[in-house]
Amino acid sequence: MxxxxxxxxxxxxxxxxxxxxxxxxxxxxxxxxxxxxxxxxxxxxxxxxxxxxxxxxxxxxxxxxxxxxxxxxxxxxxxxxxxxxxxxxxxxxxxxxxxxxxxxxxxxxxxxxxxxxxxxxxxxxxxxxxxxxxxxxxxxxxxxxxxxxxxxxxxxxxxxxxxxxxxxxxxELLRISANRLDGLPDWLPALPRLAWLAFAGNPFDERAEAAAVEAAAIPRVDWQRLSLHGKLGEGASGVIHRADWAQEDGSVLAVAVKLFKGEVTSDGWPHSEMAACIAAGTHPNLIAVEGRVQDHPDGRSGLVLSLVDPRFRNLAGPPSLDSCTRDVYADDASWPVTTALRLASGIASAAAQLHARGIVHGDLYAHNILWDGEGNALLGDFGAASFLPPDNANQALALQRIEARAFGLLLGELRSRCRPASNADHAVLERWAELERRCTQPQVAERPRLAEIASALATA
CATH class of the missing domain: 3.80.10.10 (Ribonuclease Inhibitor)
Structure with a gap:
């Protein structure tokens, strides 16, 4: 044998x-x-x-x-x-x-x-x-x-x-979530190419996580009021179902329900993802959290989410073995400059709100963006999201500038697939290229914050 x-x-x-x-x-x-x-x-x-x-x-x-x-x-x-x-x-x-x-x-x-x-x-x-x-x-x-x-x-x-x-x-990408770290070393955010960092579920981050969830009060949704239908999708952290939510007045609201698994994922703990979703707040370019599931018969954690229009689809596919850290776009992926600008502006605004609420997304990639083909977009998948250290302002700012690099790389991918139709379009792309350069420069401290990036795109 x-x-x-x-x-x-x-x-x-x-x-x-x-x-x-x-x-x-x-x-x-x-x-x-x-x-x-x-x-x-x-x-x-x-x-x-x-x-x-x-x-x-x-x-x-x-x-x-x-x-x-x-x-x-x-x-x-x-x-x-x-x-x-x-x-x-x-x-x-x-x-x-x-x-x-x-x-x-x-x-x-x-x-x-x-x-x-x-x-x-x-x-x-x-x-x-x-x-x-x-x-x-x-x-x-x-x-x-x-x-x-x-x-x-x-x-x-x-x-x-x-x-x-x-x-x-x-x-470029580091996942150190769900370990026993009491803090991040100061040299870490200074790595010149680091763009995607996840560190939730460590002792120092869990304190900030608990405080953020407590501050972001959202409705509790009794499991008995939810009727689950077909499965919309499944990831490492949980399963998303289409569902009906019975309201107090007798009406029914169509929603999505994400039920979390308990196992650690490549990004970290599912409960850290849930905490970030809850603390993210309402924004037109984020999937709204309507409530938190309670009294599930198996004790599972879950979120009630707004139902995304089926015309929204992933902007790109995740990195392949060959591309390593870069997303894989369809061969025919291209769009007008105004469409790309609308998309980039919306995602920058959403990321800026996350930062203002003490959250870094950690996985700001095109494959985590849903869009409708016309520039309307939703930033999703908070599996790698982490909470900024509330007692270390300098490090918190440096961590935000890591995400500025991720956004700059996204800008480059969008810009390279634009179809300029006028001199005005070419001028926009030139300004865009300069913003991309600032976001991705190796001197981390010189990168703009997401709020500044969002403002620049809004006036482009």
């Missing part, structure tokens, strides 16, 4: 002449030349047959197995760029990873990892996912990962961040 292969080749009892599994095809040599391989078949050991793909294999997904080690000679997969081993039984990030010269993206979400050895960090690393583990410290060697752009560490036991992380000047 092949090492690590489940009895019966992964076939279900009673199948008879079952369809060959991916593992069967691999072992028989029928996957020769494959660039991508995914194996989910209760593996307890790494199948050595994978090495037969060494000259072609670039993406390997071993998530959802029972692995706890990888072979010491993993570097024989010399073309391997992406490795996923989430939902396995690892307690240590394997040192063999560090010897894989082409490895750029590593995902070990939801294991039991406590130790992150310095030698496990490959030289070409750009994207590291260690969400939902038991890591209490990062090695100083993390500072040598000068190409890293995404670092996802939500749901661990970190109490501090090593100062060497300041050497990761290419870092």
């Amino acid at each position: 092949t090492a690590g292969r489940p009895p019966g080749g992964g076939r279900t009892a009673g199948e008879g002449a079952a369809t060959p599994t991916t593992l069967d095809l691999l072992c028989s040599g029928q996957l020769a030349g494959a660039r991508r391989l995914a194996l989910r078949c209760e593996l307890t050991e790494f199948p050595r047959e994978i090495f037969a793909l060494a000259d072609t294999l670039e993406e390997l997904d071993l998530s959802g197995n029972a692995l706890s080690t990888l072979p010491e000679d993993l570097a024989r997969l010399h073309r391997l760029r992406v490795l996923f081993c989430s939902n396995n039984h690892f307690t240590e990030l394997p040192a063999a990873l560090g010897r894989c010269g082409s490895l750029e993206m590593i995902g070990f979400k939801a294991n039991r990892i406590r130790t992150l050895p310095a030698e496990a960090l490959p030289p070409a690393l750009r994207w590291l996912i260690l969400t939902d583990n038991e890591i209490d410290a990062l090695p100083p060697a993390i500072g040598r990962c000068t190409q890293i752009q995404k670092l996802m560490l939500a749901g661990n036991r970190l109490q501090t961040l090593p100062p060497e992380l300041a050497g990761c000047r290419a870092l």
Whole structure:
């Protein structure tokens, strides 16, 4: 029997002449030349047959197995760029990873990892996912990962961040929510390319979170008054249903109900997302929170939200493995300058209100914006939102200027897809390009605040 292969080749009892599994095809040599391989078949050991793909294999997904080690000679997969081993039984990030010269993206979400050895960090690393583990410290060697752009560490036991992380000047997205941090180091907001930061669910942020929710009183909605219908969508933090809300006067209001899951997500805790939604307030470019669900039979938390018109759709798709930190737009995505300006102005105004209420969105991306094709837009998905430190004004301002960079990158994406129709349009785009430059400049302290950005767009 092949090492690590489940009895019966992964076939279900009673199948008879079952369809060959991916593992069967691999072992028989029928996957020769494959660039991508995914194996989910209760593996307890790494199948050595994978090495037969060494000259072609670039993406390997071993998530959802029972692995706890990888072979010491993993570097024989010399073309391997992406490795996923989430939902396995690892307690240590394997040192063999560090010897894989082409490895750029590593995902070990939801294991039991406590130790992150310095030698496990490959030289070409750009994207590291260690969400939902038991890591209490990062090695100083993390500072040598000068190409890293995404670092996802939500749901661990970190109490501090090593100062060497300041050497990761290419870092653009950092998730450190749901850890045990008592504060953020002052060098963190000064990273020149950092644009998307989530830090909710740490002791210092939870105090601000609780105060904000208490101050933002919203109606409680009895579960018995809600009638759920079809599912509108589902994300890592919860499920959104279309629902009818029975009013006191006998009328019925069509709404959306988001019921939160309890598990930590790549962004942090669902309860932090709920708190930010509640504290965000009313704004024409935010999805309105109508109430908070109470007395759910399973004790689940939930929000009653305004129902979004179905003509609204996502402005773009999320980043891909290749784009890493940048959204993926449809090939034909383009719009008039006036349309783009209306959209950008509305989102800037919404983000400015969040900042004024002590919230940073943390994930200000086109894929989190719903729009109707005419420039009307809604900023959604508060899963990465965090509360600004109320007792550290300088740091709070620096954190807002991180989000200014995210907005500047969005401006560039919108501007590059504009269809100017007149000299006036070209003049607007020139002013827009200058605003984009100010938002994305590496000197964080010189970036404009979102209120200033919103004002500039409103008069463009």
